[in-house]
Amino acid sequence: MIEVSNLxxxxxxxxxxxxxxxxxxxxxxxxxxxxxxxxxxxxGKSTFLGTLAGDVIPTSGKVVINNKDVTRQATAERAKLVARVFQDPLAGSCGTLTIEENLALAAARGKKRGLSPALSSSRRAEFRERVAGLKLGLENRMQDRMELLSGGQRQALSLVxxxxxxxxxxxxxxxxxxxxxxMAEFIMELTRKLVAENKLTTLMVTHSMRQALDxxxxxxxxxxxxxxxxxxGDQRKNLGVEDLVKMFRDVRGQNIDDDALLIG
Ligand SMILES: Nc1ncnc2c1ncn2[C@@H]1O[C@H](COP(=O)(O)OP(=O)(O)O)[C@@H](O)[C@H]1O
Ligand SMILES: [Mg+2]
Incomplete structure (x- = not known):
């Protein structure tokens, strides 16, 4: 549970x-x-996520995750509680490391040790299986450097x-x-699946009103x-994209065009 007060x-x-x-x-x-x-x-969307992740320290107020006050805890200290995926597919992984090495680093997130000890064969098999689950064929490219992949492929791996x-x-x-x-659709379905499987408390910023409701x-x-x-609940079920757009217009004034709202 996340409790944010007077932030x-x-x-x-x-x-x-x-x-x-x-x-x-x-x-x-x-x-x-x-x-x-x-x-x-x-x-303030990114700033808000930043206060949950730890890279923005609030001026006042409190952030409590699972009954622990993390308001002033640094990002690295709360890394075992909070995972993140950014807009930029290049931001979440290291291009000069292989797929497998990136996964090993991610698996060690929040733990004291980094890459060592060397990848065991059982670990390798586990990573390969996870990547095969994406059905993008990347399980055959585990030794490829991340920078060789497309943005969508990198974003899929960032989620994994x-x-x-x-x-x-x-x-x-x-x-x-x-x-x-x-690819956006593929990543959204993957997001839905991983969130459900891992029972994660999730915040997703989106520019798409459709995504926000779907x-x-x-x-x-x-x-x-x-x-x-x-x-x-029901209030949300009864809300359509056009209702959200109207609210946007009301708060922003009328000088906003539909393109900016990604209605589709
Ligand atoms: N590090 C920063 N230093 C100064 N101003 C910032 C910084 N980060 C964000 N801001 C400002 O704070 C406001 C909220 O930004 P942000 O959270 O990035 O908005 P959003 O993600 O909703 O577009 C903006 O006016 C932005 O210019
Ligand atoms: Mg932002």
Missing amino acids: DVIFGRGTPLEKQALNGINLTMQQGSFVTVIGSNGA MATLAESEVLLLDEHTAALDPG YGDRTIMLHAGDVLLDVQ
């Missing part, structure tokens, strides 16, 4: 560039819930890597935005650093 983030405090990115967020997410996060550019080590929370920050529609069990909209909309 404020102010960047560049006391400088001319001072910016309040988060403005008193209160939110409780039950164990295993899958929350989709929408909001226009600059709403995020779920290799045990964790409680999965943070996805527009992780399909850089992919073509077919995936997960709860949707929140951030605006100016606070939660403006929070729907689940």
Whole structure:
């Protein structure tokens, strides 16, 4: 479970560039819930995920994960609790290492030791099996360097890597935005499967109103650093893409075109 209370983030405090990115967020997410996060550019979505991951330390307020106050805990310290996949397929893995080496590093996430001891044959077989499960044929390329793969292939492996080590929370920050529609769909179905299998408490930022309603069990909209909309259950089932778009228009003013909302 994630409990966030009175969360404020102010960047560049006391400088001319001072910016309040988060403005008193209160939110409780039950164990295993899958929350989709929408909001226009600059709403505070990435900053919010950053406070959960540990790379943004809040100005005030509290972040509690599984009854542990992690507000000021560094990213590395909470790595065994929180896994992440970014928008940029290059951000989640190391291009000059092989697929297998990347998986070994991911499996060691949050543990004291890194790559050593050398990959045992049983470990190799386990990784190969996981990768074969993607049905992308990558199990035959385990010794290939990651940089040889397409963005979609890397993103699929990033998801596998995020779920290799045990964790409680999965943070996805527009992780399909850089992919073509077919691959984005594939990655979304993989996301759905891995989240369910691993019972992860998940936050997924998306620009697509359709994705926001089709995936997960709860949707929140951030605006100016606070939660403006929070729907689940029947209320969410009764909500259509056009309702979300209307809410967007209402908070943003009318000067926003449909393309910017990725309605499809
Ligand atoms: N490291 C930072 N330093 C200063 N300002 C930042 C920093 N990160 C984000 N911001 C500002 O905080 C606001 C929220 O940003 P962000 O969380 O990235 O929004 P979103 O992900 O919803 O587009 C924006 O105005 C952004 O310019
Ligand atoms: Mg962002």
